[in-house]
Amino acid sequence: MPEERQEQRLFRRKLPCANHQFIAAAAHCDICGRPICKDCIRYYGGEHICSAECWTQKIAQDSLHMFAAYRRKSKFKLGALIGLAASICLLIGLSFFFIYSKMERPGARLWELKYSPQCFGYKIVPSIDTVFVMKDDNTVQAVDTNSGKQRWLAHLPEEHKGCRLTAFDSGRAFVDFSGKLLLLNSVETRPAWEYALPQPDLSASLVFSNETLFLSSSSAGPRGGYSSRRARADSRGNRVQEGDAPASMISAVEAGTGKEIWAFPAEEVVVNDLFLVDATLYGFGERAVSLPASEEASPAGQKTENDLNAGSALLALDPHTGFLRWQTDLDGGCVLPPMPIPQGFLIATRESISLISLSGSVLWQHPLAQQTVLSLDYSDGLLFVLSQDGLLSCIEADSGLRKWMADVRLATGRLFTASQYVYVCGRREHKPKPPKTAVHNPPFPEIAGSSSQLDPDIFTLTEATTEKVLCGLDMASGEEFISRTLQGNLHFLNGAVYALSLLHWENNSEMPVDPPQDIAPLSALSAYELSTGVKKWEILIDGAASDVHVSGSVAIVKVVPLDGSDQSPRLIGFSLR
Helix, strand or coil: CHHHHHHHHHCCCCCHHHEEEEEEEEECCCCCEEEEHHHHHHHHCCCCCHHHHHHHHHHHHHHHHCCCCCCCHHHHHHHHHHHHHHHHHHHHHHHEEEHHCCCCCCCCCEEEEECCCCCCEEEEECCCCCEEEEECCCCEEEEEECCCCCCEEEEEECCCCCCEEEECCCCCEEEECCEEEEEEEEECCCEEEECCCCCCCCCHHHHHHHEEEEEEEECCCCCCCHHHEEEEHHHHCEEEEECCCCEEEEEEEEEECEEEEEEEEEEEEEEEEEEEECCCEEEEEECCCCCCCCCCCCCCCCCCCHHCCCCEEEEEECCCCCCCEEEEEEECCCCCEEEEEEEEEEEEECCEEEEEEECCCEEEEEEECCCCCCEEECCCCCEEEEEEECCEEEEEEECCCCEEEECCCCEEEEEEEEEEEEEEEEEEEEEECCCCCCCCCCCCCCCCCCCCCCCHHCCCCCCCCCEEEEEEEEECCCCCCEEEEEEEEEEECCCEEEEECCCCCCCCCCCCCCCCCCCEEEEEEEEECCCCCCCEEEEEEEEEECCCCCEEEEEEEEEEECCCCCCEEEEEEEEEC
């Protein structure tokens, strides 16, 4: 019995410590698993470590675990930071995109208006910040050029076919048709007043100043462009039968009430232009030729002696009373509207270019040698004249002497000045050079009846074509420094050239009579740098753009539908800033 108890005690005896053999083990080493006592645990700061080697391994393992945990935590923080940065960048990008889509940049589409096909016959008269659209449903719509929103709408009492619309501010517009002048405003939906014209048609543009409206009416037909006036004058001249009413009537009307203030009968002058300079109202037009009642009109294209003697006249009136201050008669009919300059008025007729002083005296005259003037411009005491023979002349405004002359070879065109340069835009005839013919010497005589040894392409006839050219010349010397070929209808504003063209047809200024049905029309609005002719930007427009109007900093493009198309006519506003 005692021996069995002793064996049990030996079996239950604890293992000795690996470092202290006489001390019972209290735990095992976490690294190697050997038994250790409480002193060893206390020695290593409460860690179950048996030796320095295990302590080193313990530190290494803890370092690895700490580094792995740090890596995991760093990756989580980095992912969260990247996600936050991506969200912020996305929000900033969306904000910039929204702001960029709303901001007015050059070529940006600001607005687009669509009209029903029944309202196809609208007309556009742009003013400073408003576009007046005259539609076929007998309404006039005022649209803001910056936003495209409707400001007000007015109704006409009857059909307005053949009428004209003139606007002077965003709240009022004048409409003339059937011998009447109507005022439309933003207050009333119907015309505010109606004024009966002394003569059947308006012969000049309206002039508005200090709530007074100045107009000229005549029985010689409605006003038109100077090209149509030149054609009419070249064929038959201006004539008034003996015993008829005055050639034209110049009137002053109160803009608020439509009451006539005064009326001046221009007995022998068909006034084509009215303008107000320094508290004086000026009227310019052609002198009417009085013919006997029995004399018949000359055939078209044949000028009679009376036609050749028809001239023009400049009238100066008091805008308050309508009293005639003076009248200056000139030889030759009207070619271009008078141009006010500091020295007086530059007037171009079919006979000469004249400078008329503010008192009505002729300071000088420059003969034209039977060449029609196409365009005039003035800058820094110099007058620039573009004639029909393609010559550009520079004339000193003080003396009338020609300074230089350049051959720009433009059959049609107009000019304008900017900075120290003068620019000319028009159509130039381009004649391709004929191909060189190579003479072949065959080794044997040509057999009768055989084909020619020459290349058949050398007998192809080459036709001359026309191209629209923009030329820039120095004002001082007349030397040409730029010549660019542009396409489309051109407009000039703030040192840039804006061109509207059709891309899918060869003729970029006119729509073909029978457009192809399988090709959709595509137009383009382009902007070119004026000094270099380099294209700045281009906007493609879906449809056949027929016209463009520049109003302030907005280009208004009219897009018309083709025959058989289900598209609606549109007005599109593009920013030019």
